[in-house]
Amino acid sequence: MTETIDGVDGVGDAVSAADAERTRTYTWSDPLASFAEGAGMSGIEYLRAIAEGRAPVPPITATLGFDGIGEVAEGRVVFTLTPAEHHYNPIGSVHGGVYATLLDSACGCAVQSLLPAGDFYTSLDLSVKFLRGMTMDTGQVQCIGTVTYMGRRTALAEARIVDANGKLYGTATSSCMVFRAGDK
Structure with missing residues (x-):
């Protein structure tokens, strides 16, 4: 992924960095090919393959600029993110949708880590609490997802976003529906 600041306007006059238009370019792998590659693996095997670079990351990782799976x-997954300008909302802090996506990813992948090959899940709901704003000055944050209940059809998970000092930025709880390979 690359980010650039274009320092020249359409007329050719130099402009300040604050006034310059920003451009962000990124690439991703075919998500269906990645899914097919992981279909024969347990959830934890597939997530570890992604974390270790043996399988492609999902496109949302590049779209939002996640640092990766730490x-x-x-029953536990940790994502990392370094807040950047492209995460900002109109009031100059990280948009709540970034929080929600990060929290949802950690909750869902924590559930996925407990599933055998052939089983999958989908989120049923997500309840997010925004506790404090993140900015570029926050530095890298971790989003820690853990499973609190794993049933045959339903799983419950929670996640929290913390900075390097353990300061809490947001939390979420999620319910996931589990689909078992042997069920029709």
Whole structure:
């Protein structure tokens, strides 16, 4: 992924960095090919393959500029993100949708880490609490997702976003529907 600031306006006059239009370019891999590659793996095997660079990251990772998956364990996943200008809302802080996507990803992947090959899940709901604003000055944050209940058809997970000092920025709870390979 690259980010650039164009320092020249359409007439050719130099403009200040604050007035310059920004451009962000990124690439991603075919998500269906990645899904097919992971179909024969358990959830934890697939997530570890992504974390270790042996399988492509999902496109949302590039779209939002996640740093990656920092940890994968049974029932626990840690995502990292460094807030950047392209995450900002009109009031100069990270948009709530970035929080929600990060929290949803951590909750869902924590559930995925407990699924055997052939099983999958989908989020049923997500309840987010925004506790404080993030900016570029926040530095890298972690979003830690953990499973609190794993049933046959339903799983519950929670996630929290914290900075390097453990300061809490947001939390979420999620319910996921589980689809078992042997069920019709």
